[in-house]
Amino acid sequence: MRNNKSYYSSKNRITANERIRAIEVRVLTETKDMLGVMTKAEALLKARAAGKDLVLISESTNPPIVKIIDLAKYKYQQQQKEAKNRKKAKSQDLKEVRFTPFMGDGDFEARLNKVKKFLEKGDKVRLTLQFKGRAITKKEFGYAMFEKVIEATADKATVELQPKMMGKKLMAQLMPLKK
Numbered sequence: 001m002r003n004n005k006s007y008y009s010s011k012n013r014i015t016a017n018e019r020i021r022a023i024e025v026r027v028l029t030e031t032k033d034m035l036g037v038m039t040k041a042e043a044l045l046k047a048r049a050a051g052k053d054l055v056l057i058s059e060s061t062n063p064p065i066v067k068i069i070d071l072a073k074y075k076y077q078q079q080q081k082e083a084k085n086r087k088k089a090k091s092q093d094l095k096e097v098r099f100t101p102f103m104g105d106g107d108f109e110a111r112l113n114k115v116k117k118f119l120e121k122g123d124k125v126r127l128t129l130q131f132k133g134r135a136i137t138k139k140e141f142g143y144a145m146f147e148k149v150i151e152a153t154a155d156k157a158t159v160e161l162q163p164k165m166m167g168k169k170l171m172a173q174l175m176p177l178k179k
Contacts, residue, residue, distance in 0.1 A: 025038065055071060093124070099128070112153075125174045128170070131169070156177060157174040160175040
C-alpha cells in the first residue's frame with residue numbers, strides 16, 4: 001500500500017490544467033506578460049503548444065488568473081516562498097535566568113553574559129530570584145541585583161515587566177530592542 005503524503009496542505013493545493021473550473025481565464029506567461037482573457041480551452045491549447053502547464057494563480061479575481069508555466073517549477077517557487085516566510089516568522093522564545101540574592105561576582109557575571117546572549121539572539125528573558133530561608137528579610141538585595149542587570153543590559157533591552165515579588169520569588173522580564 002502506498003503512502004500518499006502531500007507536501008502541501010489543503011489551502012496550498014495547486015490547481016492546474018483540466019482541474020481549473022473557470023470557463024474564462026486571464027492568462028499570463030512565465031515572464032508575467034499578459035496574453036489577455038480567453039476560454040480555458042484556448043489557454044490550455046497555448047500551454048500545451050509551449051510544452052508547459054496552465055496553473056491557477058488567483059481564483060478570487062474575475063476572471064481567475066492563470067499562468068502558463070512548468071508545474072514543477074511553480075511548485076519549487078512556492079516551496080521557496082514558504083521557506084522564506086518561515087524564516088522571517090522566527091518566534092521570540094522566552095528564556096529564564098535564575099539569580100540568588102547573595103551570589104558571588106563570578107556567578108553574577110556568568111549569568112549576566114547569558115542574559116546578554118539571549119537578548120542578542122532576539123529572545124525575551126525572564127529574570128527570577130529565589131529567596132530561601134531568612135534571605136526573604138533582605139528583599140532589597142534582590143531588587144539591587146535586578147537593578148544591576150537592568151543597567152548592564154540597557155543598551156540591548158527594555159524592561160517589559162518591572163521587578164515584583166510573587167511569593168518567595170522576585171521576577172522581572174526583559175524584551176530585546178528592535179534592530
